[in-house]
Amino acid sequence: MFVDYVTIYVKAGDGGDGMIAFRREKYVPKGGPAGGDGGKGGDIIFEVDEGLNTLMDFRYNRHLKAERGQNGMNKGKHGKDAEPLIVPVPPGTSVYDNETGELIADLVEHGQRAVIAKGGKGGRGNIRFATSRNPAPHIAEKGEPGEEKEVRLELKLIADVGLVGFPSVGKSTILSVTTSAKPKIADYHFTTLAPNLGVVETEDHRSFVMADLPGLIEGAHEGVGLGHQFLRHVERTRLIVHVIDMAALEGRDPYDDYVKINRELKEYDEALSKRPQIIVANKMDMPGAEENLRRFKEKLNDETPIYPISALTKKGLRELLFAIADKLEEIPKEPLEEKPIVIKHHKEEPPFQIKRADDGAFVLYGEKIERLLKMTDFSTDEAAQRFARQLRRMGVDDALRERGAVDGSIVRILDYEFEFID
Template sequence: MFFDKARIFVKGGDGGNGCVAMRREKYVPEGGPWGGDGGRGGDIVFQADEGLRTLVDFRYKRHYKAQRGKHGEGKNRYGLSADDLVVRLPVGTVIRDDDTGELIADLVRNGQQVVVARGGRGGRGNAHFATPNNKAPKLAEKGEPGEERWLSLELKLLADVGLVGFPNAGKSTLISQVSAAKPKIANYPFTTVTPNLGVVRVDDGRSFVMADIPGLIKGAHAGAGLGHEFLRHVERTRLLIHVLDTAGSEGRDPVEDFKVTNRELILYNPVIGSRPQVIVANKMDLPEAAENLTRLKEAYGNDYEIFPISAATGSGLGPLIYKVAALLEDLPGITPPEEETAEHVVHRAEPRFSISREEGIFLVGGKEIKRHVAMTDLENDEAVERLQWIFKRMGIDDALKEAGIKEGDTVKIGDFEFEYVE
């Protein structure tokens, strides 16, 4: 089964907790704190794999969670960091944040990797918190929570050549003749409902990847006939083979079909419409095709190279394949638009915190302050005192006063709520 879209949840592993321990050895008076740090949680890493052709695996498993780091131990022993969770995707997969639509990565090369959810760092043990005034601290940090998010995955096939044309023009028969691909073939429109890939090998050792795109109809650029579902698979092809039913089966006019299909390509994406094309005049084994071939040459012969073939009998395929292989040698690879603009993205620094008010509750937001709260053991008095000191150093206390907070008002940071006291 071919699946080219998926929505999944990913979560990096939580960091391990730091340890509270004291050095208690014979002949070592006042040994001091000796608690080790927790280990780092594992990252969720996506890796492109050219051996995969579909997103079907993500239909049955939608949640991916990396392991958390081990907790720190006494004698200053650090917890073991967790291994990363590597998830393999087909080459050509576009990854976006499902909530914001932000582009995260476009996997266009085999082996390319991207971290989509980072694991949390391990909490520090109490050995880190010793001061001249507190030589035996009884506090340690909890592990930082790993990043979590919903992602949308969209597969855009990577092929050198794309077969385009109206339904039942003979695209599937053509790819089955020149490659090992075995698509479903029948004498009715829309036999092909999912793209097929095939590797075409030329006698001189050259080879290229061909994609059989399901037939397009008028209005495909606006989504008619699942147009958007099919057209995106043409975006990364370097050369288009325009397959026409030259015999005019089912009352079709190949001259008009060529014009309509090209208009749909241009309306969907002008860049695709400007790609190099060759015309394949198919079904030349039928008697009605000769007259239409003459009309095709009169209409488009000066602008496009036309190859009369019969995909059903295999006639004329040799010259077509050799010509396509020669054209591909001179055509550059397709760089995805996202990669072209990636280096121009400006990353703006986020404010350390924000304060808003909702239904009488003061909401304190910000990644940094939420991380401090999540890593604080709120059952430990020393840890809570340190958190209050962090609030003051960051300027949160002053900002709350400027926002009009009063004694007894409720303050909420993430999932943590407390009553404000001067």
């Protein structure tokens, strides 16, 4: 529940097509080849922006597409490469290939970048196919298709601040009036069964993530009540906001509450007792709260700052949020689990595979052979012949023969069909 995720579709730009063109020279009926290469298609690049802390924007923009490269031109001019599409993501975003589940990138540090989908190469123009035997080739490649895939983004939200305290002291109410989170609020114990997170934005546009945790009671560290399993979430927060019912609505002594909760934290993990704390004296709108607060201050023998508020009337909230934001600025962020960028490359696939279709046709499939097809411009015979030669070199003819193809058998790649000639 501390993980936010969204699935989106990314398509890098296709490469521009290569051009078939010839020089026009005086007295020469047909000059040499002059068709330039196509430009590279735009990559889709994710970049960490530490100012972001949610994947919210992706919910409204689930299709990302980069520009195509420019086509090659006359007189040997190459098409321009397309600009990459730079997509800002919050720190802590993991990107997975949704089909294979493979981790594509772990984006942690501000400014860190990873190519999520690679733009296609530009197709080669006919200049590049000239040989001494064929000085004026009618062959150009189409641009390579850009990578496309569905990716799942996962953001492990790490709360900067944890709201800690007895049940019913008003933790969920505080989260509900300071963030857009909508936790359940009620006047019975253990209303909150699982942590809720919200993003607080202060008036001066600082923001932090706050967690509302289930109430703790005595013995929580030993598993009493619900709090125990959530104490480990407190461990990950940088600041503990200790909420106290200063109106003592349930007849407990506020100072006693404070001591007991701190004891639970310490019993659970010694390190938690050293975590910076702010005390929130809540329910100050109730009669008797002022008097209780005075006595609380007398008993308190440490320097922990106290912020009197009423989550109900919202009095004191503004100052509290400023104080939290100020305090967070003093506390260094613990480095997120340090992980290098992992970009795993796809397993080496065979260049093609063969299956039989219902109509008996031999279907050739696989990324490499399909890409080759997409990059072939069949508008000239020469290009078609070159394609046939490339297939033969890949071993397609032998493999087809082995699978039982005979002269005249139908062979299909995507929606392109041809006859097998033996």
